[in-house]
Amino acid sequence: MTQELILANATLILADETRRGCVKITDGLISDISDGTSVPAGAVDLDGDYLSPGLIELHTDNLERHIEPRPGVDWPHAAAIVAHDAELASTGITTVFDAMRVGSIQRGKGRYLKYARQLATEMLDLRAKEMLKISHFLHLRAEVCSETLAEELAEFGPDDRVGLVSLMDHTPGQRQFRDISKLEHYVKSKRGMSDEDFITHVAELKQLRARFGDLHEAATVAAAARFGAVLASHDDTTARQVEVSAGHGIRLAEFPTTVEAARACRAHGIAVMMGAPNLMRGGSHSGNVAAKDLADLELLDIVSSDYIPAALLQAAVKLGEIWGDLARGMACVTAAPARAVGLEDRGLLEVGLRADLIRFRVGEGTPMPRAVFCRGQRAA
Secondary structure (H helix, E strand, O other): OOOEEEEEEEEEEOOOOEEEEEEEEEOOEEEEEEEOOOOOOOOEEOOOOEEEEOEEEEEEOHHHHHHOOOOOOOOOHHHHHHHHHHHHHHOOEEEEEEEEEEOOEOOOOOOEOOOHHHHHHHHHHHHHOOOOOOEEEEEEEEEOOOOOHHHHHOOOOHHHOEEEEEEEOOOOOOHHHOOHHHHHHHHHHHHOOOHHHHHHHHHHHHHHHHHHHHHHHHHHHHHHHHHOOEEEEEOOOOHHHHHHHHHOOOOEEEOOOOHHHHHHHHHOOOEEEEEHHHHHHOOOOOOOOOHHHHHHOOOOOEEEOEOOOOHHHHHHHHHHHHHOOHHHHHHOOOHHHHHHOOOOOOOOOOOOOEOOEEEEEEEOOEEEEEEEEEOOEEOO
16 A cells, blocks of 8 residues: 655755655655645645755764663663664654774783674564564674774674675874873773773783784775675874775775875765764864864865764754855765765665654754655664
């Protein structure tokens, strides 16, 4: 039986403009787009609210927050996944690449144990049972400064919906933690390390990088190809690091830490992604380049929510204000991320694409989601 829904009298956010119009949805796809403010019989009157493609989230740590809401608390995973899914839907995110770390350290004060394979299996099982509201893919964050990365990557295959693999290196003294004092503050507050513990931790990480780094980097590049996933860089700082990333075939850079790296990404045709909290707070908590600086320099392509799901829509609207073009700002969280990971069936308001949509209005600079649709079905 054909299912139809008409959303009328909306301010449509199209690829390069906004205009009043009406969207017709048939069996989960956009079947017609027309101009005007009329409201046909049986249509839902959006009263001029914005209607945008659903937001596409490429990097969020939000699921990890749900499975470990406090240090040492392992929350039941099914409940955590469902709560995470509902939270994202409520903020307008209709497609997410759930970030899961692969690569662990088995001992010491700085240890962190493997979890990704089990969590991914539970996520995919809930998806197969149609228990989730939005579309989920996996984003494996491959930590080269670890002991077990190659073994953990080997546990995944082409059927696991791994859409994105990011090549991470959190060795102290470079990239995100080139200022070791930032790392010191982070791990001491999170793990309760003493000064002596921290010195030992830094030495152990550097030893791991020297022993496994090159092997893990090669394993990550090979694994992304085996999965058919997009390979991304993470925290590139120098033009030389970007050159190495380009040599791996990387076309997406997560959170380059300097203007130098962002400029080098542009020269190599690598899309630059920055975190919404960085943009909204006016800078990075770890002292890296401010997302607004990259926006002002025309070096920002994609935004992720990072660790605050609601920040994704807020950042898109803020970029619209910075650039004087709301459609362009929204493209950073819809069309651009879709292109970056090869999703051709979403990210735009176009006939034939998935009816993943968000209705929102803006009050005093703050966007307020009013309805979210996935494949034409109300998700939030």
